[in-house]
Amino acid sequence: MVVDAEFILPEDRRWRDFLTTASHDCYHLPEYVRFAAKHEGGSPGAYYVENNGMALLVPVLRQALPKDLGGTGMACDFISPYGYPGPIFSGGTDAPNARELFAGFLDIARSQGAVAIFLRIHPLLQDFLSTMADFGELVMHGRTVFGEMSGGRDDIWSGLSGNHWRNIKKLQKSGFVSVHNDFAWWEGFIGVYLETMRRVGATRQYFFSRDYFDDLRQALGNRLHLWSVHSPQGALAAASIFIETDGIVQFHLGGTAAEFSSFAPAKLLMYDVGNWANAQNARFFHLGGGVGGREDSLFSYKSGFFKNYSNFYTLRIIADEPKYRQLTTIWKNNTLDSHCDLHFFPIYRQELS
Template sequence: MADAALLSPQDPAWTEALDRVRHDIYHVPEYVRLDAGLTGGTPVAFRYSEAGRVLLVPLLLRPVPDTDLQDATSPYGYPGPVGSNDAAFWSRAAGAMTELLCTQGVVTVFTRLHPLLPLFPAALETAGTVVNHGDTVSIDLTLSLDELWSQTHRSHRNQINKAKRAGVKIVFDDWSLFGAWIETYHATMQRVNASEFYFFSPSFFDQLRTVLRDHAHLAVAMLDGRVLGGNLFFEYGGMMHTHLQSTAEAPIHYADKLLYHEVRTWGRARGNTVYHLGGGVGGSADSLFRYKSQFAAGRQPFHTWRVITDPRAYEKLAGTPTPESLTGRFPPYR
């Protein structure tokens, strides 16, 4: 018998579902609940089970302004559906999600899919639209150190060596440096004119560290007692992700390159299998993507999934759906 439900983070069925499928840090209830606090959304997970199989999608429910409706979006990161390895099952789960959320007054769903985990785009498209935003970069940590080095572009290799000769050192998990790193992070966001969303408060960073415990790590680049920058990254189930990164004002002596190199070396020594660097801004093949692509040969496409769960309510808010409205900024009424 099939069963579809919306779960709260406190419901043990959420963790039980994750115990049965491969997943990442972005799917655990503690992370989703913490992320919900940034936007005021309500953290939930859609769970669908059938004949021993299960699928789970973490979501944040948000009120649609000036209505009694809601819509659903992903937490920050890559928390797309995870489930049993069966495309037909995923298709039925997607249909069940659409039906259930419609009864809850939810108009649309927007979720970011995970580049490293099993995915069935054709199955998801039976209920919505899957958009390919381009490639992300990953480092295969099962390779030897020599192979990792050979995949690194010669300009990056030269600058990593220059950083070492300058005396830059990478320090791992020295949380006494967390405050100084947060200052460099905020300064970085100011330099790149980031949106207000990315100016996370020190209290949020403290909560992130507390909630994720041993899955959150900090790598800080130091020179003569000065913090040159650092990476806040996640480690979970053999997968690593750069979550947030920063650099101080110049000169930084190529500390950014050395950070990536030392983090991958650290992760490999701990038995992780892949280090995901992400892609360019919005998935584009921009200068950020080219920078990351010079560390490794691994490429995985990044997709988003957009679903209209209540067509009538959607048309009142945004008009008749068009290919442009389904593949551009979604939902368009936001």
């Protein structure tokens, strides 16, 4: 097997050139991975692998091993940034070459000190999933909801629930309106998002810093879209951000002002974004899933817009079995909390309160 594999940095021209040959989403962009490194920790990069004119890109954060576990030297973990930045293959890649490309990625990752590799697979970009699964443990976390944007409005909204449609018509009749990319409401969006997270009792991981929002906006530029819904009196009722990349419109974060929650203004927002995505000739409008992958009230709400579903997987690879066992033993000996999640991976990176 002759494979050319290398860990490349966000500024490497090959990264952006590769994206012109492969279906991808915002999470695969070098600027997104650089942003994620700042807020999640680690060094941003991607494994770029070529073979027989075909290629593979695996965006990752290189994270040093925790010092309290004796982390020294080149040993490290490679972790997908938050979102869905799983491995993607260039167009025209076939199954035999996909296997060689992925094997080449693992070979170089091991040579560069990899202990554990944790990859978040994109629900809509799952080429050669079974091939990659042969190299590790593929874990299904739940379903996500998406709309297919080709066709007319009757086609894209064929799965819209009666309840959602009644709410939308009532909001329109009452004088609520949606606004696209008026960034005078950026501060308001951040406020209603954080207010919503407090109201629903979200875990701390969803309480992003102010820098997170501003850095994301700066990193993604005009790919990031702010949509807001306003009452007949002009008050901010709801706001969300969406990211448009290579034909995929991705819902990222959103919230509703408490005083308007009974009106469900976000339903009008999502409806108008879907129509805009259709007019932009997008391929998909991806809403994501429920909290933690569960089919909960959030999942049910999203399913009220579309009835198209895809599975969200992670791929877990132990690249250095002896080192992984050693780190796990040290972590368990240091951990007094018996209520740890034994399914967390890598287990020794689990933060216990």
